[in-house]
Amino acid sequence: MKCCQCDTPAMYQIGENNVPLCLDCYFKLTQIRQQEFENSERMINYLNDEMSSIAGFPPDGPKFPPRPRPVVVAGTKLNNISVNNSVVGTINTGSIGTVDQSITALAQNGEQGLAEAVKGLSEAILQSGDLTRNQKNELVEILSVVAKESAAPKDARRNTVAISLLEKATKITELASDITDVCQKWWPVLFAAFSVAAG
Known part of the structure; x- marks a missing residue:
């Protein structure tokens, strides 16, 4: 079975439709997902601080740490x-x-x-x-x-x-x-x- 994005042999099947991906294409997909997670974490941290500011509380509590x-x-x-x-x-x-x-x-x-x-x-x-x-x-x-x-x-x-x-x-x-x-x-x-x- 070949990758659906290139001619390299597939190593993974992704999602409900089992879309075949090779290592390189799978890595690119995980990089995109990782960036989306990081953006979501930053937005959650921001909204948490904004709600604390509106309510008049100091910004505290657990937060997602910045990624290296x-x-x-x-x-x-x-x-x-x-x-x-x-x-x-x-x-x-x-x-x-x-x-x-x-x-x-x-x-x-x-x-x-x-x-x-x-x-x-x-x-x-x-x-x-x-x-x-x-x-x-x-x-x-x-x-x-x-x-x-x-x-x-x-x-x-x-x-x-x-x-x-x-x-x-x-x-x-x-x-x-x-x-x-x-x-x-x-x-x-x-x-x-x-x-x-x-x-």
Whole structure:
């Protein structure tokens, strides 16, 4: 089944009519919905303060907190991954953007553990001082594919491809002693997601 907005294979079915959407189109839809929620929250806060002012009460009570601003890296908006300025010019922004979109999709699908694993590994890889620029880019590309696969429905995941890429990634990160703890914590989470599905 293809996305109703483009020729990419669909990963989601939206609404009562089960409209098929790919990851990128689904992400755009969720971004629009997120902006609508944020606008509604701001309006509720404003109306609450206005009613308090009319009634002569001080503006107090619970309010929706302001949402954090997304990070923009060379034109790519990151909502989940924290990137230090020192690595901005050294990473493949397309791949890191795909990783970030997949984290959002995973979190919205209730796969919080996988979302945290992808986020933790991405940030550790980008900040590592033991990995070369080429190694970081290769790992981010691998993570972008694995993250996109993990965001797909379990019966649609390409488990063999993902496990093969994960094995390659773990061998590369074994060279980086400064992120050993993070890798030992999160790589097994990703392996388990594809191993369980494959088994």
